[in-house]
Amino acid sequence: MATERPNLRPNLSIDGLIDELLTLGRISEAEPPIVTRVVFSEADMRARAYVKQLCADAGLTIHEDAIGNIFARWQGSDPTLKPIGTGSHIDAIPNAGLYDGCVGVLGGLEAIRVLQQFGFKPRRSIELVIFTSEEPTRFGIGCLGSRMMANVLTPAQAQALRDKEGHTLDELRAETGFTGALESVALAPGRFHQFVELHIEQGPTLEAEGIDVGLVTHIAAPASLRITLEGEGGHAGGKLMPGRKDALAAASEIILAVEAAAKSTGAIDTVGTVGVCEVFPGAVNSVPSRVKLEVDVRDIDGARRDKVLDKIRSACTDVEQRRSVRITTEMINADPPAACDEIILAALEDSAKAAGKTCKRMVSRAYHDSLFMARIAPVAMLFIPCRSGVSHRPDEYATPEWIGAGVHVLVRTLAVLAS
Ligand code: GLV
Ligand code: MN
Ligand code: MN
Numbered sequence: 154m155a156t157e158r159p160n161l162r163p164n165l166s167i168d169g170l171i172d173e174l175l176t177l178g179r180i181s182e183a184e185p186p187i188v189t190r191v192v193f194s195e196a197d198m199r200a201r202a203y204v205k206q207l208c209a210d211a212g213l214t215i216h217e218d219a220i221g222n223i224f225a226r227w228q229g230s231d232p233t234l235k236p237i238g239t240g241s242h243i244d245a246i247p248n249a250g251l252y253d254g255c256v257g258v259l260g261g262l263e264a265i266r267v268l269q270q271f272g273f274k275p276r277r278s279i280e281l282v283i284f285t286s287e288e289p290t291r292f293g294i295g296c297l298g299s300r301m302m303a304n305v306l307t308p309a310q311a312q313a314l315r316d317k318e319g320h321t322l323d324e325l326r327a328e329t330g331f332t333g334a335l336e337s338v339a340l341a342p343g344r345f346h347q348f349v350e351l352h353i354e355q356g357p358t359l360e361a362e363g364i365d366v367g368l369v370t371h372i373a374a375p376a377s378l379r380i381t382l383e384g385e386g387g388h389a390g391g392k393l394m395p396g397r398k399d400a401l402a403a404a405s406e407i408i409l410a411v412e413a414a415a416k417s418t419g420a421i422d423t424v425g426t427v428g429v430c431e432v433f434p435g436a437v438n439s440v441p442s443r444v445k446l447e448v449d450v451r452d453i454d455g456a457r458r459d460k461v462l463d464k465i466r467s468a469c470t471d472v473e474q475r476r477s478v479r480i481t482t483e484m485i486n487a488d489p490p491a492a493c494d495e496i497i498l499a500a501l502e503d504s505a506k507a508a509g510k511t512c513k514r515m516v517s518r519a520y521h522d523s524l525f526m527a528r529i530a531p532v533a534m535l536f537i538p539c540r541s542g543v544s545h546r547p548d549e550y551a552t553p554e555w556i557g558a559g560v561h562v563l564v565r566t567l568a569v570l571a572s
Contacts, residue, residue: 167553174256177255187248192288193291200243205223213227221331225282226281229277235277237348237571238280238348242284242298244288249546264563279567284298286298292315294377294485295486301335342529343530347494349497349535351535352517352519352536360542366501366537372493373453378483379445379447379482380445380446380482381481382443383442384478390438407472408427413464420452427447429446454490455490493527496531497570501535521534
């Protein structure tokens with residue numbers, strides 16, 4: 154691991170970038186250091202304004218699409234060439250930290266500023282992309298912006314999305330000033346020549362092995378399943394145990410079945426999580442009549458992941474019959490894995506070597522906007538360590554040295570790709 158504090162810009166240290174990350178982290182719906190920045194919230198809109206101002210200060214030309222994806226372009230000398238894309242997201246799940254997504258956005262911007270200050274003249278434009286709602290918090294589906302760019306989620310499917318309060322995407326877009334036709338969000342394949350995303354690892358490997366950067370060869374296949382259970386509510390004292398149709402007791406069996414199904418593959422790459430459990434009416438003296446579960450299942454092997462989903466669905470059928478509750482399942486998304494591009498990986502590897510950074514190839518178990526960018530452009534990802542592998546928590550942390558190493562490699566890679 155590098156120990157020196159890198160000088161990223163001539164006469165400037167990494168401290169500028171770290172200050173920007175800290176400033177962005179303070180734009181939160183929760184009390185700092187907790188970062189909660191749900192898409193289209195007031196905090197999300199303030200964070201967007203902050204990042205757009207930084208992009209404008211760097212002389213980038215800013216364009217926003219109908220769903221709020223932000224494109225900030227550093228114009229290359231040959232406008233006939235397709236741009237190189239880099240970037241990530243700035244929305245954050247509830248109770249999150251500072252670095253997930255934001256390192257790729259502000260680190261990408263820093264890489265552009267470093268190149269500008271070195272007097273580098275890109276032949277291809279370099280475009281920083283800030284994707285809308287990589288996190289699934291509001292609408293239950295991850296990578297909303299990049300999913301629509303890749304036309305994996307159609308405008309009609311997007312119109313059908315509702316948040317917890319029943320707000321439609323169009324209502325929220327209108328409120329936040331994104332009013333164009335959703336049809337215009339999809340990008341033609343080839344709109345980007347190549348795309349490279351810098352991100353924290355969100356796992357422990359790089360730190361444990363003392364490696365500066367990870368080169369992501371594959372992104373695991375994510376799926377999410379919504380399970381609704383309807384039983385029979387009633388008075389917690391008056392309703393006797395025989396014959397109860399307790400929706401939460403039934404749901405608890407399903408939660409354990411998710412864990413068992415994920416473990417049953419015997420593969421370290423299979424993971425299953427129930428991260429949402431909403432109980433109605435949610436009163437201590439009332440038998441739960443309705444429960445909504447949201448289940449996240451992932452694997453780098455898409456077929457193996459699908460077998461886990463089958464097991465979960467058959468557990469639902471079994472519980473439904475035994476407990477006389479009604480269970481419905483709805484597949485929110487079941488995406489295939491993505492493979493990263495060998496040419497970009499080679500450029501990242503060469504750049505790491507030239508920058509004196511150690512690197513290793515690895516898979517990403519988390520999903521990223523690159524999973525969908527891979528449908529319309531060659532992509533690769535660059536990981537930096539995060540302390541103890543912690544992510545999606547307020548104590549998420551990456552040292553300035555780790556961030557500096559990632560940006561350093563990104564600077565060189567963008568220079569090569571844009572030349
Ligand atoms: C992205 O945030 C993920 O859940 O992998
Ligand atoms: Mn995340
Ligand atoms: Mn992320």
